[in-house]
Amino acid sequence: SKSDDGFCSAPSITESDENSKPIYGKVTNPTLSPSHLQDLPGFTRSVYKQDHALITPESHVYSPLPDWTNTLGAYLITPAMGSHFVMYFAKMKEMSSSGLPPQDIERLVFVVEGAVTLTNTSSSSRKLTVDSYAYLPPNFYHSLDCVESATLVVFERRYDHLGSHTTELIVGSTDKQPLLETPGEVFELRKLLPVSLAYDFNIHIMDFQPGEFLNVKEVHYNQHGLLLLEGQGIYRLGDNWYPVQAGDVIWMAPFVPQWYAALGKTRSRYLLYKDVNRNPL
Numbered sequence: 368s369k370s371d372d373g374f375c376s377a378p379s380i381t382e383s384d385e386n387s388k389p390i391y392g393k394v395t396n397p398t399l400s401p402s403h404l405q406d407l408p409g410f411t412r413s414v415y416k417q418d419h420a421l422i423t424p425e426s427h428v429y430s431p432l433p434d435w436t437n438t439l440g441a442y443l444i445t446p447a448m449g450s451h452f453v454m455y456f457a458k459m460k461e462m463s464s465s466g467l468p469p470q471d472i473e474r475l476v477f478v479v480e481g482a483v484t485l486t487n488t489s490s491s492s493r494k495l496t497v498d499s500y501a502y503l504p505p506n507f508y509h510s511l512d513c514v515e516s517a518t519l520v521v522f523e524r525r526y527d528h529l530g531s532h533t534t535e536l537i538v539g540s541t542d543k544q545p546l547l548e549t550p551g552e553v554f555e556l557r558k559l560l561p562v563s564l565a566y567d568f569n570i571h572i573m574d575f576q577p578g579e580f581l582n583v584k585e586v587h588y589n590q591h592g593l594l595l596l597e598g599q600g601i602y603r604l605g606d607n608w609y610p611v612q613a614g615d616v617i618w619m620a621p622f623v624p625q626w627y628a629a630l631g632k633t634r635s636r637y638l639l640y641k642d643v644n645r646n647p648l
């Protein structure tokens with residue numbers, strides 16, 4: 368891309384290599400089903416069961432987010448499903464701004480499209496663009512402001528105190544997080560939050576090349592909120608096997624058998640909420 372001083376700047380990190388569409392572009396512009404299925408009355412891939420849910424883009428229902436300005440929200444996962452967290456898309460329009468979460472609620476925002484500016488009482492404003500994120504501790508004053516438009520995926524939950532540990536403001540971007548060891552697994556793993564005991568959840572970013580799959584057919588006490596950011600594959604949840612693609616959201620209750628295999632020509636990348644560091648009792 369050309370900057371106005373005539374020098375060619377390196378393509379921004381938000382441009383993925385293939386077909387130079389913005390990274391994560393399929394989350395907000397998903398490949399819809401073939402037109403004959405789109406028009407099929409009542410057709411959806413969404414499913415809601417006792418221990419899992421698949422929420423696909425055609426099922427999203429937006430309404431104004433209370434306490435936010437000029438922002439539509441689609442709640443995807445809420446405690447009504449049995450989760451201890453909420454996961455929602457926030458579609459911020461021009462001149463929009465966030466509201467604060469309720470008291471004692473921590474928040475993580477991840478930018479899927481567009482850009483927002485994060486301000487808080489102490490540090491200066493910081494611009495969050497696609498693939499950037501911010502963790503806001505409970506009762507931490509902040510504002511996310513958007514001039515044009517932005518789509519965020521937001522996780523919120525009641526902070527589970529452990530002794531005198533406290534969390535702090537975290538701002539980062541996926542591409543700056545190091546790859547972590549994944550013994551016995553082939554996927555590439557990044558974590559967006561520190562692994563220290565103060566943090567009662569983490570966000571995993573997991574990359575699979577086509578044909579790669581989870582080695583462990585997992586059944587564990589943790590619960591998950593998943594957003595498929597790139598790619599496609601098959602997700603096993605309980606006794607069901609679902610074709611999934613970028614833009615799909617999955618709720619996994621504790622102990623639901625879960626497994627993923629990446630298919631297609633491009634890598635799969637998913638973002639995964641996982642509760643950690645707390646005794647399940």
Ligand SMILES: NC(=O)N[C@@H](O)C(=O)O
Binds near residue numbers: 571573
């Ligand atoms: N479903 C899934 O990917 N789970 C694992 O990544 C995990 O860490 O629980």
Ligand SMILES: [Mn+2]
Binds near residue numbers: 585591
């Ligand atoms: Mn898991």
